[in-house]
Amino acid sequence: MKFGMTLPTMIAGFDRAKLLDWCRRIDEGPWNSLAAGERIAFPNSEILVTLAAAAAVTERVRIFPTVVVLPLHSAVVVAKQLATLDVLSSGRLSVGLGVGGREEDYKAVGAPFERRLRRLEQQVEEMLATWRGEPPFEGSTPVGPVPLQVCPELLAGSMQEPSIRRAARWADGLCGFSLGPDPDEVERCFEVAREAWTAAGRVAPPRLVTSCWYSLGDGARERMDAYVERYLGVFGRDVASFLAKQCRTTSAEALRDVARRTAAAGGDELLLVPTSDDPFEVERAADVLAGVA
Numbered sequence: 388m389k390f391g392m393t394l395p396t397m398i399a400g401f402d403r404a405k406l407l408d409w410c411r412r413i414d415e416g417p418w419n420s421l422a423a424g425e426r427i428a429f430p431n432s433e434i435l436v437t438l439a440a441a442a443a444v445t446e447r448v449r450i451f452p453t454v455v456v457l458p459l460h461s462a463v464v465v466a467k468q469l470a471t472l473d474v475l476s477s478g479r480l481s482v483g484l485g486v487g488g489r490e491e492d493y494k495a496v497g498a499p500f501e502r503r504l505r506r507l508e509q510q511v512e513e514m515l516a517t518w519r520g521e522p523p524f525e526g527s528t529p530v531g532p533v534p535l536q537v538c539p540e541l542l543a544g545s546m547q548e549p550s551i552r553r554a555a556r557w558a559d560g561l562c563g564f565s566l567g568p569d570p571d572e573v574e575r576c577f578e579v580a581r582e583a584w585t586a587a588g589r590v591a592p593p594r595l596v597t598s599c600w601y602s603l604g605d606g607a608r609e610r611m612d613a614y615v616e617r618y619l620g621v622f623g624r625d626v627a628s629f630l631a632k633q634c635r636t637t638s639a640e641a642l643r644d645v646a647r648r649t650a651a652a653g654g655d656e657l658l659l660v661p662t663s664d665d666p667f668e669v670e671r672a673a674d675v676l677a678g679v680a
Contacts, residue, residue: 388650390657390676391420391451393598394441395664396432397618405664406432406440412669414445417677420481422451422598422658427459427492428621435468442476450476453562453598453658454483454544458503459496462510463530466517470534478535483562483596484511485544491621504550511541511557542596546572548579555583560594562658566633568599568645574652581653597649598658601636603671608637614662639675646679 392413395401413421421441425434434452442450450472457465473480486503487493493500513523518538520529542562543554551561561580565572580593602611615631616624636642642659649657661668 388646388654388657389419390417390646390659390673391422391449391596391598392416392418392669392672393422393424393453393658393660394437395661395668396423396434396437397426397429398614398662398664399430401432401664405666406437407444408666409669410441410444412666414448416669416673418448418669418673419656420449420451420658421445422453424453424660425456425459425487426489427456428489428495429492429618435472439472439475442472442479445476445479447479449479449481451481451562451658452483454485454487454542456487456492457484457510458486458506459492459498462513463517463523465510466514467530467532469514469539470518470532473534473536473539474532480534480536481540481542483542483544484558486550489621504553508553508557540594542594546576548576551576551579552583552586555580555587555589555593558593559591560596560655562596562598564598564660566599566630567635568597568649570645570648570652573597573649573654577652577654594655595653596656596658597654598660599636599645600634600660600662601642601645601672602662603637603639603642603668603675610662611637642672642675643679646676650679 394409423434423437438450486507490500517530522529540559542560543558544562545551545554546563577595584593611634612631616627619627
């Protein structure tokens with residue numbers, strides 16, 4: 388099983404110097420992917436702008452947005468952005484696509500929150516048509532550039548059984564997230580995906596990726612709580628505090644256990660989401676995971 392590292396873009400103060408330092412360390416380390424997540428109504432860096440910068444200063448790791456909340460955007464614009472990112476990364480792009488769960492992000496851009504899963508599926512078709520060179524309307528020129536990979540790997544940011552089964556129609560696999568993480572939840576999602584891909588007549592099995600927050604070192608529990616409570620504050624203080632306590636990856640042994648259990652469930656990659664913006668986190672997590680999975 389491979390490991391990926393997420394940039395700490397959700398932490399206040401993430402700037403150019405930290406971006407360059409984190410990208411260099413990730414690219415030089417044992418990591419398979421460099422990831423970033425999307426929020427709108429939150430003081431974080433914009434996902435695709437950040438990853439374009441990361442693509443320009445890295446050479447080896449895959450560039451992995453996890454996830455683009457597609458119904459927030461124009462499918463044609465996102466197709467153009469992702470194709471550009473694939474070109475700038477020399478074909479190192481993997482893409483997570485999802486619908487998110489925060490209505491405030493939809494309100495912030497004036498997008499409807501209802502029927503977002505159906506819209507996502509329609510938008511995936513629009514993106515694929517764009518990458519095939521089909522004009523967006525009759526008489527239009529095609530929207531470029533053409534991705535180097537023809538069609539970048541598309542993974543569904545799904546953890547619920549119905550959406551996983553629907554994703555078998557269009558996705559190459561899953562890129563889920565689990566709070567604990569809960570090994571039973573991760574294993575169940577992976578098994579649902581395998582069954583769904585088989586039922587859909589897919590020849591290749593789904594690529595199975597999951598992710599979780601983690602915290603290491605002195606004050607790990609307190610740092611985890613503060614990070615999660617801030618990030619999930621939109622749901623209210625009591626809910627955010629309760630959910631923070633479900634996040635158990637706050638020690639080296641806990642992180643190794645998560646890695647072992649994810650590998651045992653058949654995971655292809657585990658993406659780590661740091662709760663600190665200290666660049667040393669990249670090496671510290673790599674040392675913890677050395678020899679695991």
